[in-house]
Amino acid sequence: xxxxxxxxxxxxxxxxxxxxxxxxxxxxxxxxxxxxxxxxxxxxxxxxxxxxxxxxxxxxxxxxxxxxxxxxxxxxxxxxxxxxxxxxxxxxxxxxxxxxxxxxxxxxxxxxxxxxxxxxxxxxxxxxxxxxxxxxxxxxxxxxxxxxxxxxxxxxxxxxxxxxxxxxxxxxxxxxxxxxxxxxxxxxxxxxxxxxxxxxxxxxxxxxxxxxxxxxxxxxxxxxxxxxxxxxxxxxxxxxxxxxxxxxxxxxxxxxxxxxxxxxxxxxxxxxxxxxxxxxxxxxxxxxxxxxxxxxxxxxxxxxxxxxxxxxxxxxxxxxxxxxxx
Amino acid sequence: xxxxxxxxxxxxxxxxxxxxxxxxxxxxxxxxxxxxxxxxxxxxxxxxxxxxxxxxxxxxxxxxxxxxxxxxxxxxxxxxxxxxxxxxxxxxxxxxxxxxxxxxxxxxxxxxxxxxxxxxxxxxxxxxxxxxxxxxxxxxxxxxxxxxxxxxxxxxxxxxxxxxxxxxxxxxxxxxxxxxxxxxxxxxxxxxxxxxxxxxxxxxxxxxxxxxxxxxxxxxxxxxxxxxxxxxxxxxxxxxxxxxxxxxxxxxxxxxxxxxxxxxxxxxxxxxxxxxxxxxxxxxxxxxxxxxxxxxxxxxxxxxxxxxxxxxxxxxxxxxxxxxxxxxxxxxxxxxxxxxxxxxxxxxxxxxxxxxxxxxxxxxxxxxxxxxxxxxxxxxxxxxxxxxxxxxxxxxxxxxxxxxxxxxxxxxxxxxxxxxxxxxxxxxxxxxxxxxxxxxxxxxxxxxxxxxxxxxxxxxxxxxxxxxxxxxxxxxxxxxxxxxxxxxxxxxxxxxxxxxxxxxxxxxxx
Numbered sequence: 001x002x003x004x005x006x007x008x009x010x011x012x013x014x015x016x017x018x019x020x021x022x023x024x025x026x027x028x029x030x031x032x033x034x035x036x037x038x039x040x041x042x043x044x045x046x047x048x049x050x051x052x053x054x055x056x057x058x059x060x061x062x063x064x065x066x067x068x069x070x071x072x073x074x075x076x077x078x079x080x081x082x083x084x085x086x087x088x089x090x091x092x093x094x095x096x097x098x099x100x101x102x103x104x105x106x107x108x109x110x111x112x113x114x115x116x117x118x119x120x121x122x123x124x125x126x127x128x129x130x131x132x133x134x135x136x137x138x139x140x141x142x143x144x145x146x147x148x149x150x151x152x153x154x155x156x157x158x159x160x161x162x163x164x165x166x167x168x169x170x171x172x173x174x175x176x177x178x179x180x181x182x183x184x185x186x187x188x189x190x191x192x193x194x195x196x197x198x199x200x201x202x203x204x205x206x207x208x209x210x211x212x213x214x215x216x217x218x219x220x221x222x223x224x225x226x227x228x229x230x231x232x233x234x235x236x237x238x239x240x241x242x243x244x245x246x247x248x249x250x251x252x253x254x255x256x257x258x259x260x261x262x263x264x265x266x267x268x269x270x271x272x273x274x275x276x277x278x279x280x281x282x283x284x285x286x287x288x289x290x291x292x293x294x295x296x297x298x299x300x301x302x303x304x305x306x307x308x309x310x311x312x313x314x315x316x317x318x319x320x321x322x323x324x325x326x
Numbered sequence: 327x328x329x330x331x332x333x334x335x336x337x338x339x340x341x342x343x344x345x346x347x348x349x350x351x352x353x354x355x356x357x358x359x360x361x362x363x364x365x366x367x368x369x370x371x372x373x374x375x376x377x378x379x380x381x382x383x384x385x386x387x388x389x390x391x392x393x394x395x396x397x398x399x400x401x402x403x404x405x406x407x408x409x410x411x412x413x414x415x416x417x418x419x420x421x422x423x424x425x426x427x428x429x430x431x432x433x434x435x436x437x438x439x440x441x442x443x444x445x446x447x448x449x450x451x452x453x454x455x456x457x458x459x460x461x462x463x464x465x466x467x468x469x470x471x472x473x474x475x476x477x478x479x480x481x482x483x484x485x486x487x488x489x490x491x492x493x494x495x496x497x498x499x500x501x502x503x504x505x506x507x508x509x510x511x512x513x514x515x516x517x518x519x520x521x522x523x524x525x526x527x528x529x530x531x532x533x534x535x536x537x538x539x540x541x542x543x544x545x546x547x548x549x550x551x552x553x554x555x556x557x558x559x560x561x562x563x564x565x566x567x568x569x570x571x572x573x574x575x576x577x578x579x580x581x582x583x584x585x586x587x588x589x590x591x592x593x594x595x596x597x598x599x600x601x602x603x604x605x606x607x608x609x610x611x612x613x614x615x616x617x618x619x620x621x622x623x624x625x626x627x628x629x630x631x632x633x634x635x636x637x638x639x640x641x642x643x644x645x646x647x648x649x650x651x652x653x654x655x656x657x658x659x660x661x662x663x664x665x666x667x668x669x670x671x672x673x674x675x676x677x678x679x680x681x682x683x684x685x686x687x688x689x690x691x692x693x694x695x696x697x698x699x700x701x702x703x704x705x706x707x708x709x710x711x712x713x714x715x716x717x718x719x720x721x722x723x724x725x726x727x728x729x730x731x732x733x734x735x736x737x738x739x740x741x742x743x744x745x746x747x748x749x750x751x752x753x754x755x756x757x758x759x760x761x762x763x764x765x766x767x768x769x770x771x772x773x774x775x776x777x778x779x780x781x782x783x784x785x786x787x788x789x790x791x792x793x794x795x796x797x798x799x800x801x802x803x804x805x806x807x808x809x810x811x812x813x814x815x816x817x818x819x820x821x822x823x824x825x826x827x828x829x830x831x832x833x834x835x836x
Contacts, residue, residue: 048405081642088394088638091498098639113433130405132435136479136487139465148775155767155779159759166755200774204705207775211712211763211782218759222752252723259715263660267711270656274645278704 010299017185017296024188036196037277040138041105045070045077045112045131047119048085051095053127062099062124066131069118070101073111077101109135140199148203152183152210159214167221170308174301175217178292182213186288190281198278205285212260213289216253220293223249224301238309242302246294253293261286332806339681339800346688367695391475391491394501394638396464398457398631400439401484402426407437435482449484456630457484460507463626464488464633467504470618474703474773475644486633489641493701496611501638503619507629508581510536510620514565518577518584524561535561536624541610541617542600548613549600550586550620552578556597563595580623581632585616610698653707660711664718672725673819678804679721682797686717689788694781705778713785716760720793724749728820735823738805738814746798757790 047066053059059082070076085096103112112133119131156179164172186209189195190202197205227233227245236244261283268279353366397403402410407426414422426437429449442453461478464486468476475491488504490497510532515521524535535558540551554562562576569590576594578586588601602608608616643649664683668676690710694700727745732738764783768776808814815822 083639083641086392086638086640088501088635089498091392091638091640093640110433132404134435134481134487135483136481139461139478139480147770147772151767151770151775151779154770155763155765158766159763162755162759162762203775204778207767207778208708208712211760214759214763215716215756218756222755252719255722256715256719259664259719260712262663263711263715264708266660266663267653267656267707270659271652272645272649275649275653275704279708282708 013295017181020192021184021188024191028191033190033202034194034196035199038138038199039102040140040199042136043103043105043107043112043133044136045101045103045115045133047099047129047131049097049099049127049129053124053129054097056125056127058124058127062129065122066099066101066119069115072118073115075103075107075111077103145203152207156210156214163218163221167225170301170305171221171224173304174297175214175221177300178217178297179210179213181292181296182209182289186285189284195281197281201278205282208282209285209288212286213292216256216289216293217297219252219256220246220249220297238306239299239302242298242305246298257286257290329806332803335803343681343684350688350691367691390641390643391489392497392638393487393489393641394635395481396486396488396505396633396635398460398484398633400442402437404435404437429484436484438484459627460629460631460633461486463507463622463629464504466626467618467622471614472699472773474777494611496609496615499612500615501635503615505633505635506580506583506619507632508623509628510623511579513577513579514574516574518587521577533624539617539620539624541613543610547602548608548610549602550608550613550617552599552601554597559595559597563593566590566594569593578620580619585620671819673817675725675801675818678797678800679718681800682721682792683714683717685796686714686788686792690785693784700777700781703777705774706781709778709781709785712782713789716786717789717793720753720789721797723753732815732820732822737811738818738820742801742805750794753790753793757786761786
């Protein structure tokens with residue numbers, strides 16, 4: 001703990017962060033994120049059937065026939081839904097339905113074709129059924145990512161200008177480094193660990209990391225300013241003061257982060273599977289700002305603050321301001 | 327504040343909160359045979375399609391969305407091909423069969439017209455490029471909707487499957503109009519067939535006459551706004567010069583499809599023409615669909631193929647039908663956990679936080695209802711939850727400062743004042759920084775991130791109002807209910823005089 005507070009391990013943390021961010025950028029450039037949650041490539045097996053099948057109560061038989069055909073081919077589906085057919089011009093229901101099975105893209109088309117032929121060969125009384133398979137490839141709407149990254153950057157810069165005006169340039173610089181680190185580190189972690197996410201979600205996770213980072217660094221800055229005003233810290237070296245100042249905010253920062261994490265755990269824990277897969281990775285967006293707030297921020301703040309103080313001292317000819325009354 | 331006044335205010339704000347809670351969340355049937363329905367704001371807004379939706383009026387399902395498949399000219403499903411083939415006889419049947427090739431192989435799900443197949447048995451590069459151009463135009467139109475949950479899949483290499491969530495609205499119009507390809511053109515005359523087109527020089531394009539087409543909504547009415555260049559303005563003014571004597575129509579086309587027909591009874595001499603339909607006013611979605619279709623035809627790339635939307639289905643919500651109920655349950659659990667913490671740590675003072683939190687929550691619900699582009703998706707729920715956490719932390723900060731002052735033998739009343747004095751600028755700075763981030767990120771972001779950023783910024787603003795004003799107000803009126811300082815300290819679960827001086831006093835940070 002003492003080593004953490006003194007900043008001796010700062011270069012180690014910088015090396016870890018740099019390694020992960022660089023690896024993340026390289027992997028993102030080569031492979032992108034693992035957007036498996038969105039099923040960017042999949043196969044769907046669809047059976048269109050008319051109202052007769054529904055009236056005859058043979059929908060279960062149709063499903064059983066489909067699943068028997070899949071078993072015969074040794075393939076298994078990921079998801080099953082029953083949708084209602086509508087007119088594309090009016091969206092009024094046509095009374096037909098579509099039974100839809102989603103498969104992984106790795107399922108061979110020949111096996112799906114064989115299953116289709118097997119299902120189409122079945123008869124279900126007077127009902128009309130048509131089975132077919134389709135291979136889908138999602139278009140990820142490319143440039144949204146760049147727009148989002150610019151949006152986060154511009155939002156952070158605006159927030160930091162205010163932070164700088166209220167808490168000093170040193171706080172803004174350290175906050176900028178922390179926030180940029182958190183947004184990049186969060187996105188990089190998803191790229192490196194290949195965590196399955198929805199397309200666009202890593203950007204949202206990066207935005208949440210930036211917001212949480214601003215939140216915890218502002219709390220730390222508030223406490224840092226209080227600490228620096230306190231005469232008992234005046235004699236300490238800049239690094240030690242910065243460490244002590246930020247670590248004195250540990251309680252409110254941890255309390256805030258814990259509250260956010262608990263909310264995400266509840267929202268993800270009591271949720272449908274897809275929502276859980278969307279929300280629980282947000283815990284990374286809470287953990288990363290904590291790491292940067294305590295282990296990176298103070299040691300960026302200290303040299304910047306010292307350099308600004310020295311410049312100020314030089315400019316004022318040694319005068320460092322009116323001594324605060326005890 | 328006196329005790330009676332405090333009780334009166336407390337009753338008033340409680341009634342207000344109950345009213346808000348009722349209006350926002352309670353739906354019921356009433357009247358003879360339950361003929362009428364009172365719909366709560368949450369059930370009415372129909373903005374929870376992504377999370378599963380609800381039964382808006384007890385009958386209509388709101389949730390999920392619609393998907394349709396776009397087929398380019400010369401591409402058929404196996405079913406459509408077989409249906410067409412069965413309707414033909416003899417030579418026609420043979421010719422039709424000879425004109426089509428199953429794709430990608432003899433087991434494939436599509437038939438392609440033979441004219442689109444090259445000598446190598448694969449689709450020709452021209453056809454493939456034409457299809458890809460169509461996809462690019464469709465993508466730019468769908469992006470222009472700026473709606474979350476919209477999805478486009480290329481299906482079997484040569485068809486396109488588009489999903490539009492229920493919250494987007496006007497899906498039928500969007501499916502139909504977005505299929506239109508071809509160049510943008512304007513004609514003027516008494517009917518569409520005989521109307522004369524713009525007389526352009528060979529070096530000119532329609533872009534020399536029309537700058538852009540946008541959808542605008544003013545005072546509840548949606549318009550398609552067509553902006554002309556100076557040349558375009560003059561051309562339309564020349565066209566319509568004699569309109570007062572002989573009425574005619576200004577037609578706007580995309581390819582061969584008529585998008586708009588504006589009856590002209592007097593000369594038009596405007597740089598921007600706002601077009602609406604007085605007999606059947608455009609919905610915002612319809613105006614947007616028309617404007618996006620026309621604008622991409624005007625400024626986008628040329629698509630040589632025509633598309634037809636077909637095989638539309640109403641699909642379930644992305645996360646299943648239970649997602650919304652489970653999200654509410656999770657919110658309830660988080661709310662309960664928060665209140666347990668506040669009641670354990672601050673006893674009856676937790677009511678002050680409860681009131682401020684409820685005001686925050688209902689303000690957010692009303693905003694999501696009133697602001698068209700906001701909806702109950704995962705991003706907005708996360709943003710509302712984050713705003714709630716910031717509010718709770720800010721309230722707890724003021725309470726903790728007060729606890730510290732009471733511990734140094736200050737009276738509760740003085741402690742409350744001092745804690746607010748100490749925390750005001752801290753809370754203010756925190757909220758300004760986060761709101762700036764949210765609002766500015768919103769202006770540059772698209773869809774998912776834009777919804778999150780805006781809802782988050784809004785949540786931060788309401789959090790600031792609730793913690794600075796509502797919480798302070800309720801704390802003050804609740805304190806007045808306790809008879810003396812000891813009772814006030816017990817009310818807040820504060821221990822008096824346990825330490826000599828506050829741990830770290832920053833004072834007023836102004």
